[in-house]
Amino acid sequence: MKILIIEDETELLITTANYLTKEGFTCELAKSFAAADEKVSIYQYDIILLDITLPDGNGLDLMKAIKQNNLQAGVIIISAKNSLDDKISGLDLGADDYMTKPFQLSELNSRIRAVLRRRKFDGSNIVEFNEIGINTHSREVTVNDVIINLTKREYELLLYFIINKNRVLTKEAIAEHLWNDNIDLADNFDFIYTHLNNLRKKIRKAKGSDYFKTLYGMGYKFTDQT
Amino acid sequence: MKFLNKINRQYFWTLSISLMVVSLVGYFVLRMILKDEIKEDILEKEYAIVKEIKSDGNLPNIYPIIETKKVTKNKIEAKSYKEIYISDESENELEPYLEYTNTVKINNQYYLIKLRHSLLENDALIVAIALPLLLLLILTFTILFILTKKWNKTLWKDFEKNLQTIESFSFKNIQDLSLKQTHIEEFDRLNKTIINLTDKLSKDYTILKQFTENASHELQTPLSIILLNLEELLQQDLPEQAFKQVVASINAVKRLSSLNQSLLLLTKIENNQFNDRNELIINKIVENKMQEFTPLLEKQQLKIELNTSESLVLKLNEKLAGILINNLFSNAVKHNIPNGTIEITITENELKICNTGKENTLTNDTVFNRFTKENSQSYGLGLAIVKQICDNHHLKIYYTKENEKHCFTINKNFIYFKKGY
Numbered sequence: 001m002k003i004l005i006i007e008d009e010t011e012l013l014i015t016t017a018n019y020l021t022k023e024g025f026t027c028e029l030a031k032s033f034a035a036a037d038e039k040v041s042i043y044q045y046d047i048i049l050l051d052i053t054l055p056d057g058n059g060l061d062l063m064k065a066i067k068q069n070n071l072q073a074g075v076i077i078i079s080a081k082n083s084l085d086d087k088i089s090g091l092d093l094g095a096d097d098y099m100t101k102p103f104q105l106s107e108l109n110s111r112i113r114a115v116l117r118r119r120k121f122d123g124s125n126i127v128e129f130n131e132i133g134i135n136t137h138s139r140e141v142t143v144n145d146v147i148i149n150l151t152k153r154e155y156e157l158l159l160y161f162i163i164n165k166n167r168v169l170t171k172e173a174i175a176e177h178l179w180n181d182n183i184d185l186a187d188n189f190d191f192i193y194t195h196l197n198n199l200r201k202k203i204r205k206a207k208g209s210d211y212f213k214t215l216y217g218m219g220y221k222f223t224d225q226t
Numbered sequence: 227m228k229f230l231n232k233i234n235r236q237y238f239w240t241l242s243i244s245l246m247v248v249s250l251v252g253y254f255v256l257r258m259i260l261k262d263e264i265k266e267d268i269l270e271k272e273y274a275i276v277k278e279i280k281s282d283g284n285l286p287n288i289y290p291i292i293e294t295k296k297v298t299k300n301k302i303e304a305k306s307y308k309e310i311y312i313s314d315e316s317e318n319e320l321e322p323y324l325e326y327t328n329t330v331k332i333n334n335q336y337y338l339i340k341l342r343h344s345l346l347e348n349d350a351l352i353v354a355i356a357l358p359l360l361l362l363l364i365l366t367f368t369i370l371f372i373l374t375k376k377w378n379k380t381l382w383k384d385f386e387k388n389l390q391t392i393e394s395f396s397f398k399n400i401q402d403l404s405l406k407q408t409h410i411e412e413f414d415r416l417n418k419t420i421i422n423l424t425d426k427l428s429k430d431y432t433i434l435k436q437f438t439e440n441a442s443h444e445l446q447t448p449l450s451i452i453l454l455n456l457e458e459l460l461q462q463d464l465p466e467q468a469f470k471q472v473v474a475s476i477n478a479v480k481r482l483s484s485l486n487q488s489l490l491l492l493t494k495i496e497n498n499q500f501n502d503r504n505e506l507i508i509n510k511i512v513e514n515k516m517q518e519f520t521p522l523l524e525k526q527q528l529k530i531e532l533n534t535s536e537s538l539v540l541k542l543n544e545k546l547a548g549i550l551i552n553n554l555f556s557n558a559v560k561h562n563i564p565n566g567t568i569e570i571t572i573t574e575n576e577l578k579i580c581n582t583g584k585e586n587t588l589t590n591d592t593v594f595n596r597f598t599k600e601n602s603q604s605y606g607l608g609l610a611i612v613k614q615i616c617d618n619h620h621l622k623i624y625y626t627k628e629n630e631k632h633c634f635t636i637n638k639n640f641i642y643f644k645k646g647y
Contacts, residue, residue, distance in 0.1 A: 009447050015454040053443070080446040102450035102483050105457050153521070168460045170473055172480065179518075191525040216466045218473045 001116070002026045004045045006036040006062070007078070008054050016049070019105045020112075033057030040065050045073045046119075047112055050095070052079040052086060060086070063093035074115035078103065104173050106164040113163045129162045130224060131208050143206035153178055154199045157192070161212070161222035170219045196220070230378055237370055241363055249359045256351055261324065264343045265307065268326045271341055279332050290323065293340035302329045302336055309345065321345075384408040388417060395424065397431045435497055442490040449483045488607040491549070492596075495614045500543040503619070508538040509572055511551045516570075522559050529567045536574040540638055542619055550615045553608040554579050554634055561632065569631070580633040590625045 003025045007013040010031070017027040028043070030036035033056040040048070040062065048066060052059035059077065066075060075095040079086055087098045096115045099108065117125050117136050125137040133142045134155075141150050141158060150158065160177050161169070174192050200210055213221045275294060278284055285294045290312050305328045311320040322345040330337050388405045395403050403424045405417040456476045464472065494500065516530060523530055540547070558568045558581035566582035592598055594613035599606035612634075616623040622637045 009451065011451045012447065012454065015451070015458060019454075019458065080443040080450075101446040102453040102479070105454060170460070170476060172477055191521040194521070194525065216469050218470060219460070 001047070002028065002043075002045045003047045003049065003112070004028050004030060004036070004039055004043075004073075005049045006030045006054070006059065007049070007051045008032065009051075016105070016108070020109075023109060025112075033059070033062065036062055037065055041069050045070055047115060048073050048075045049108075050075055050077050052077060052081070052090070060090060060093060063090070063095065067094050072119070074112075074119045076108075076111055076115060104176075106160075106167055106169055106173055107177055110160055110163050110177065127159065127162055129165060129211070129222075132158070132162065132203070134159055134162065143203055143208040146206050148202050148206050150199065150202065151195075153195050154202070157195055157199055161220070164222070165211075166221065166223045166225065168215060168219050168221050174220070230374055230382075234371060234374060238367055241366060245359050245363050249355050252355050252359075253352060256355065260351070264324055264345075265326075268324075268341045268343060272326070272328065272330075272339055275339060275341075276330055276332065279330075279337060285337070290342050293338075293342075295338050297329065297336045297338045299336060301338070303327050303338060304329075310342075312342070381410070385410075385413050388413075392420060397424075397428055402428070435493075438493045439490065442486050442493075445486050446483065449479055449486070453479050453483075485607070488611065492607065492611055492614055495546065495611065495618055498618065500546050500618075503541050503543050505539050506542050506544060506547050508540055508547070508551070508577055509534050511547055512570060512572065512577070515551050515555050519555050519559060523568075526559065526562060527565050528559065528562055529565075531567065531569045532572075533570065534572040536572065538572050538574060538577055538638070540619070540621065542615075546615045546619075550612055553612045557581075557608055557612075557634070558632075575637060575639045577636045578633060580628065580631040582630070583632050586632075588625070593625045594623075 001024070003020055005013055005016055005020075005027055007016065007029075008031055013029055013031065017029055020027050025047075028039060028045070030039050033054045036050075036054070036059075048070065050059045050062060050066075059079075063075070066073060074097075076097045076099060077086075077090040077095045078099050078101060079090075080101045090098055096118070097111050099111060113127075117127075125135060127134040127136060131144045133145075134140070135142075136159070139155060141148050141155060156178055157174070160174065171192060178192070178195075196212065200212055204210060209224070211222050211224055213223060215221060271292070275286060275292065278286060279294070285296070286292050287294060306326075308325050308327075310323055310325045312323050313319065314321045323342040324345055326339075326341040326343075328339050330339060384406045385408055388408070391403065391405060403421055405421060408414055408417070453476065456472055456479065460469070460472050460476070512532070512534075516532065542550070558579055561583045562568065562581050563583060568582075569578075569580040571578040571580075588598065594609050595606075596610040597606040598609075613623060615621075616636060624635055624637075626633045626635065
């Protein structure tokens, strides 16, 4: 899977690239509009992360070149501006998703996977982790090939954990993922306990292992490693 | 008072006073001239009388005009004029006369001559002077009034038009202020000054607006770097102490970012950057929010009651409407007590959200202030945003305490007195 990261801030670029490389992607980097424009017209990518504010141009203008030469690429716009107008015009131009800075890597990963699943129809709509399988198309979850019934939130929670497996996730990050941008929830993140406990019970009932590890009461990790 | 009324009033006073002075002066001057004429007339009469006495010794006597008599030397009176009053027999009232007294010596005999001339014409004189002047005053003023009224329509037309343009001008519009040339030096000078002034203010306003926005945006990038690095740090096998410190740092960065975004949002609302407004049914938005908040409500075991007999329709920006309801809900949940309640009442004109909660010292005047907060977990911006949205959409919002419940009411039938810009 090839990803092109277009971002003018070196530090951000490198951290993101390192993380995505660890996640198994091949990353190429572009620090300017010109460099990005060149890469987009020569090479093919599966995902393009596009920062709108570049020193030598507006990232939205790159959308045209991307749609001409990289039609199969999923585009996720990353912007410092939480501007509805930019979001709408970005999505209108054919972007698949829109994220605002600052974002978390686990969230970025989830969004990339979601775009990939949506774009490819050749069976990649199955997310698997040991005995757990998720069909993201039919939204069915199986444990040991037995379908279990999950609520919408439990389903999203499980998918988020599997995609970000072996990764420490804070309660806040999980809550935000489930909650989108409901600002100002303050210390009310504990409600995910309930969802998580129900999810664990349902998996255990289907004789699945409990992969959820609680870290000092502040975060979770979904892993089969000890 | 209108400029023209003021001018007209001043014209009126100036004219009245000057005409009064003119008529007074005229009156005295005319009287003096008349008196001189009378004296001349009297002297002529005296001459004729003396001539008659000399020729045939006749003493003419016509009361009260002519009086002549022989006098002895010791009764001689010197030549003099004086004003006296004589009662008039026919009309039985006192009338003014100018009396001339003189003693003449004819053929060694002294004759006392008294000649009188009526001054009654004076009254007529005043009328003769004042009446035309009064007519002049009325005529001049009427003509002036009609003319200025007529000029007003032409001379002041452009000025009036420009005034309207200035009144409706707002920095929020992209268009520059353009004023019509009036071809009147003072007005054109005023126009030029106003245009220069607004251009400068407009530039400053744009710069300030951009600065706030850019500063907020630029903050997000370093915040992103901090957040990503902290997140990566968290992935290493950290001891509990370090883990907690990193999580605390992540949350602090997020709070900072969210605070920044809230401030940016507030600035944007203040700058009226959400202009597209639609008729929205508030009931629907409230119902959607209720569902979204269900897990939070369950967690705190809050009971929610929704009373909607009527639909409330407000003309709002859709995004802002979402934020408005969301912030009110957040507030009702955040400041609630375990096993508390939230009551929502929607009528045709009102949305009222009441929640149980702890005692506080907040009032309607302070609760909407920025950074007014009851606990350290909130930013104190949520309700400031709510207030700003309501202000921008000309809705009234107020906070009351009813039966130990905290209530926020949004009312749409409120005449919003626009501040003069």
